Amino acid sequence: APAPSLPIQLNAMQALCRQVFGFRLALIIIGTPFALDRANGRVGPWLVGAAIVFSLVGSYAMLRDWEIFGPLLIRYRSLMGLDFIFGSVLLLTASPDSTLGYATVCTPLLAGLLYGWRGAGIFTFIQILLLAAAYSAWHLRMAGPASTLLLTGFCIAAGIIGVTLRNLMFRFGTATQALSEATARLAVNDAVEEERTRLAREMHDSVAKTLHGLALAAESLAQSADRMDPLTVKHQAGMVARSARRAAAESREILSDLRRKADYETGGVEIAIELSSRVRDFASRTSIPTDFIPVGDAPAPA
Numbered sequence: 001a002p003a004p005s006l007p008i009q010l011n012a013m014q015a016l017c018r019q020v021f022g023f024r025l026a027l028i029i030i031g032t033p034f035a036l037d038r039a040n041g042r043v044g045p046w047l048v049g050a051a052i053v054f055s056l057v058g059s060y061a062m063l064r065d066w067e068i069f070g071p072l073l074i075r076y077r078s079l080m081g082l083d084f085i086f087g088s089v090l091l092l093t094a095s096p097d098s099t100l101g102y103a104t105v106c107t108p109l110l111a112g113l114l115y116g117w118r119g120a121g122i123f124t125f126i127q128i129l130l131l132a133a134a135y136s137a138w139h140l141r142m143a144g145p146a147s148t149l150l151l152t153g154f155c156i157a158a159g160i161i162g163v164t165l166r167n168l169m170f171r172f173g174t175a176t177q178a179l180s181e182a183t184a185r186l187a188v189n190d191a192v193e194e195e196r197t198r199l200a201r202e203m204h205d206s207v208a209k210t211l212h213g214l215a216l217a218a219e220s221l222a223q224s225a226d227r228m229d230p231l232t233v234k235h236q237a238g239m240v241a242r243s244a245r246r247a248a249a250e251s252r253e254i255l256s257d258l259r260r261k262a263d264y265e266t267g268g269v270e271i272a273i274e275l276s277s278r279v280r281d282f283a284s285r286t287s288i289p290t291d292f293i294p295v296g297d298a299p300a301p302a
Contacts, residue, residue, distance in 0.1 A: 031100035112162020120159035214243040
């Protein structure tokens with residue numbers, strides 16, 4: 001049976017999300033000095049420091065142990081909202097012009113990958129609101145809204161790209177499953193065709209030649225029976241009978257190959273049953289009384 005496509009989709013999703021978290025982790029590390037330098041007051045540095053620690057630890061945990069924390073992030077979307085809170089603290093402290101502004105693009109991208117169109121739309125809208133709030137707080141020290149508008153466009157594009165990659169992975173998994181099913185069907189057809197070819201070759205090499213010789217002997221006997229003495233006729237009739245038994249034995253041999261029961265533990269055949277069948281076939285072909293009697297209780301070798 002073809003392998004299911006779900007593991008392929010999950011592995012692709014895991015790889016993409018880890019890349020996004022790795023990129024986000026690098027941007028947070030680069031933008032941390034800007035956030036700490038612009039933190040004012042007695043509480044500001046502590047609040048910014050806590051947001052930095054949470055963002056760094058969370059991104060590193062997702063990058064290193066996605067198998068453990070990834071399912072939690074998919075199941076509980078509120079974890080993404082908690083990340084929004086700490087991300088907004090860093091964004092409001094460092095300004096949209098800093099490196100941390102570009103780290104905000106990762107959130108809509110992750111939402112698109114994990115939650116589809118609805119999740120991407122909701123989280124992208126919230127991220128745009130946070131960018132607008134950060135610009136309102138820093139607009140007097142910024143040259144203009146160009147960088148904020150650029151980040152807004154990046155967030156929208158990232159959400160669309162995330163959903164597109166998500167749909168592409170699901171379609172890729174479906175296509176992979178269909179390809180596996182087609183490959184399995186082709187393998188079955190090839191095996192059937194190979195078995196038919198083998199059977200036809202063995203029928204031609206053994207049974208067909210024996211039957212042809214039997215037909216010649218019977219035809220010769222029919223044409224010369226009135227001119228031959230009884231002993232010669234009896235001899236010719238015996239030859240025809242032996243040829244007929246031989247053809248029947250060869251036919252049984254070919255059919256037994258098709259019905260042979262495999263021993264799944266050893267990968268071979270059941271030796272005792274096969275030997276008994278061979279002995280009966282020998283007795284029927286030669287008219288010599290022959291029996292197969294197993295000795296002892298030990299199992300037959302494979």
